[in-house]
Amino acid sequence: MATDEGTAGFPSTPSSQGTDAPEQSPSSPSGASAFAANLPDADAADAVSVQPLIIEETGWWAKDGYVHYGITVRNPNNVAAANAVVQVTLLDAQGTAQGTWESTIGLVEAQQTVGFAGEAGNGLVPDRVEFAMDDNSATWKDGSSTSPFAIGTFSEEDKLYFRYEITGQITNATDAYESTANLSVLLRDDEGRIAAGYTGSAYRIKAQRTKDFLVTLHSAPDHAKVEVYAQPA
Structure with missing residues (x-):
């Protein structure tokens, strides 16, 4: 615990x-x-x-x-x-x-x-x-089991009043269509500690294709770094 x-x-x-x-x-x-x-x-x-x-x-x-x-x-x-x-x-x-x-x-x-x-x-x-x-x-x-998704480049834009937008790309590395990927956004402070976490989704990702995603944080604490992870739905 x-x-x-x-x-x-x-x-x-x-x-x-x-x-x-x-x-x-x-x-x-x-x-x-x-x-x-x-x-x-x-x-x-x-x-x-x-x-x-x-x-x-x-x-x-x-x-x-x-x-x-x-x-x-x-x-x-x-x-x-x-x-x-x-x-x-x-x-x-x-x-x-x-x-x-x-x-x-x-x-x-x-x-x-x-x-x-x-x-x-x-x-x-x-x-x-x-x-x-x-x-x-x-x-x-099985130990060879892997996620279908990989997060590529992403960036953050400060929209003022504690609102932020995270935009980036996600790739479906499998040969099958995936309707949804669950996204986790971790915010870290100046000392590298986790300050908060937010969720989002990416949709309709074709096999072996890369697609844009957007996660909007309507209110979030000050932070120095962003990390994005994808989970299969």
């Missing part, structure tokens, strides 16, 4: 939206990935000997009682982890839990560290946030 006191007291705004979005809300990263679930299973012997996934870094920013969090998760195994569940618990100053929210990381490749973002909250600003992996949630896949 990891605990992070984060940055509170700023009022929340979720939100990000991909380009070429269908007429529905963007895919939530809380759902399990069908792509990852359908990857080849690891050998039984390899699956039995796995170590738990490790949360290495955490950070969050609260606004209007909703927490925008970012984490990095490392897979120390030689097999891939599919649909591992992250549990995010918000606590008040007395240590009383305000609630626990769960999100699912579609795929953490063998010996890989990934960044992941999400939102939690019920309108109350927490004093601290605890992060934990549900060690029984992941299914273990």
Whole structure:
């Protein structure tokens, strides 16, 4: 379990939206990935000997009682982890839990560290946030299993009043059409610590093609660096 006191007291705004979005809300990263679930299973012997996934870094920013969090998760195994569940618990100053929210990381490749973002909250600003992996949630896949997506170049534009736009390119490296990629944007401060996390989506990515994406942060803390990660839906 990891605990992070984060940055509170700023009022929340979720939100990000991909380009070429269908007429529905963007895919939530809380759902399990069908792509990852359908990857080849690891050998039984390899699956039995796995170590738990490790949360290495955490950070969050609260606004209007909703927490925008970012984490990095490392897979120390030689097999891939599919649909591992992250549990995010918000606590008040007395240590009383305000609630626990769960999100699912579609795929953490063998010996890989990934960044992941999400939102939690019920309108109350927490004093601290605890992060934990549900060690029984992941299914273990063949060690050669990889994500269909690669993030290419991207850039950030400050739109004033704490609003930012992240534009970039995502490539579908497979031979199959992928309707949705879930995007995680991690913001880091001057000292390299995670300051906040935001989610977005990219849509309708043809096989072996590269496509533009847009993630809009309608409100975000000051930061020095941006990282973008893609997860299969």
